[in-house]
Amino acid sequence: MASGPLNGIRIVEFQGIGPGPFCGMLMSDLGADVIRIDRASGGRPATPANVESRGRRSIALDLKNPDDIEKALKLIEKADGLIEGFRPGVMERLGLGPDVALERNPKLAYGRMTGWGQTGTLSHAAGHDLNYIALTGALGAMGRKGEAPYPPLNLIGDYGGGALYLAFGLLAAILSSRSTGEGQVIDVAMTDGAASLASMFYGMRAMGVWDDERESNLLDGGAHFYDCYETSDGKYVSLGSIEPQFYALLVEKAGLTDPDFEKQMDRKKWPELKEKISAVMKTKTRDEWCELMEGTDVCFAPVLSMEEAPHHPHNAARKTFVDYEGVMQPAPAPRFSKTPGEIQRPPASPGTHTDEILKDWGVS
Numbered sequence: 001m002a003s004g005p006l007n008g009i010r011i012v013e014f015q016g017i018g019p020g021p022f023c024g025m026l027m028s029d030l031g032a033d034v035i036r037i038d039r040a041s042g043g044r045p046a047t048p049a050n051v052e053s054r055g056r057r058s059i060a061l062d063l064k065n066p067d068d069i070e071k072a073l074k075l076i077e078k079a080d081g082l083i084e085g086f087r088p089g090v091m092e093r094l095g096l097g098p099d100v101a102l103e104r105n106p107k108l109a110y111g112r113m114t115g116w117g118q119t120g121t122l123s124h125a126a127g128h129d130l131n132y133i134a135l136t137g138a139l140g141a142m143g144r145k146g147e148a149p150y151p152p153l154n155l156i157g158d159y160g161g162g163a164l165y166l167a168f169g170l171l172a173a174i175l176s177s178r179s180t181g182e183g184q185v186i187d188v189a190m191t192d193g194a195a196s197l198a199s200m201f202y203g204m205r206a207m208g209v210w211d212d213e214r215e216s217n218l219l220d221g222g223a224h225f226y227d228c229y230e231t232s233d234g235k236y237v238s239l240g241s242i243e244p245q246f247y248a249l250l251v252e253k254a255g256l257t258d259p260d261f262e263k264q265m266d267r268k269k270w271p272e273l274k275e276k277i278s279a280v281m282k283t284k285t286r287d288e289w290c291e292l293m294e295g296t297d298v299c300f301a302p303v304l305s306m307e308e309a310p311h312h313p314h315n316a317a318r319k320t321f322v323d324y325e326g327v328m329q330p331a332p333a334p335r336f337s338k339t340p341g342e343i344q345r346p347p348a349s350p351g352t353h354t355d356e357i358l359k360d361w362g363v364s
Contacts, residue, residue, distance in 0.1 A: 002032075003340055004341040005030055006027060006030040009027070009032040009033070009080045009081070010034075010078060010079045011024065011034040011079060011080065011081045012035060013037065014036075014085070015038045015350075018159075018162075019158040019159055019166070020083055020113060021052040021053055023083055023113070023163040024052075024056055025053070025054055025056075026163065027170070028054070029055060029333075029343060030332065031344075035058070035361070036053075037059055037060075038058050038059065038351060039060065039062070041062075043349075045349040046346070046347035046349040047347065048324070048325035050347035051329045053348065054345070055345055056345075057353035057357055058348040058350050058354075059351065060350050060351030071358070072096060073100070075363055076105055076108065077104045078363075080107075080174050080177075081173070081174055082109070082110050084110075084112055087124060088114065088119075089124075098110045106182065107181060107182070109173035109177060109183055110185045111186045112188060113163070113166045113189075115190045117191065118187045119187075129158045129190070132158075132191045133152075133157045133161070136161075138195070138197070138198045140212070141212075141214065142220065145215035157190040157193075157194050158190060160194065161196070162188060165192070166188045169186035170186060216267075218242070223270055224270050224273035224274040224277050225239055225241040225242065225250060227239060229277065229278055230281065231281060232282050232285050233287075235303065236286070236303035237289050237301070237302050238301050239277075240299035241298055241300075246298060247264050250293075250300075253296065256280065258276060261276075290302055310328050319331055324343055
């Protein structure tokens with residue numbers, strides 16, 4: 001039996017890419033029985049490196065075949081939630097849209113995730129994470145002054161604004177359904193989610209403490225005490241010494257004797273102080289700075305590669321990463337004291353569990 005706080009919840013996930021599978025992985029890691037409907041035409045066999053596909057069973061259906069559409073609807077009848085990430089109108093054309101699904105299962109939480117949302121002037125256009133966060137103002141706030149915005153990893157739009165809001169929305173709708181008996185549609189747009197993630201910055205801008213010019217603010221690399229710096233061995237460390245007491249400790253441990261460093265919040269001084277602190281940080285290796293600052297209240301951490309991160313003592317102590325089926329990967333998160341999550345099974349190739357799923361879910 002699966003472990004985790006979502007044990008007993010059933011989710012039907014329609015095959016997709018990126019944030020859809022990641023949402024399915026999150027739900028599975030926390031104990032939900034997530035079955036993935038793959039295309040009957042097959043696909044590449046899964047390998048342990050398909051981390052986002054871990055934990056779920058796969059059933060292969062031909063969604064152009066009325067008999068297989070009926071099988072999908074019978075599975076939906078028995079589900080608490082549904083995940084789909086197609087463009088608007090695709091599920092309707094297949095005969096699996098929310099009207100049909102909710103008629104068969106009035107308590108269903110029908111989760112739809114797209115980049116632009118189900119409505120709006122761009123709802124039928126193609127796009128990717130970079131486009132979605134560009135439209136919200138988030139991308140325009142990242143990068144160095146006078147340079148183009150930096151394309152971040154697709155953590156903000158796809159995974160933060162998309163998958164996490166879908167998981168949150170599904171669970172909220174399932175809770176609502178259990179108290180009201182009524183299911184509903186969750187319209188997750190990555191643009192909406194990314195904008196929501198930027199709420200604090202919009203608030204700071206309204207207060208007049210955030211400038212639209214990149215690298216001019218407290219948290220965008222403008223401040224000399226909140227940035228990454230190169231060390232003498234060509235590696236990097238991160239400093240986040242915002243609070244006065246943490247900043248004082250940084251000044252002490254880094255040996256910043258220049259009296260200008262006493263003017264922490266003088267924004268006019270920040271560019272000059274960044275140059276000075278940059279020169280100081282290049283006087284020692286990353287490991288030497290770790291010896292001086294790691295574990296103190298400087299708010300310090302070395303900038304690690306993905307090769308290094310799993311082996312850092314803190315990550316190792318918390319088992320933040322796990323070697324599963326020979327692949328080093330992040331462990332289930334968050335942690336629960338009584339119902340811990342776990343990886344339920346390795347990634348499944350399309351159709352691996354078709355008969356098993358139909359039997360377990362009582363579909364002939």
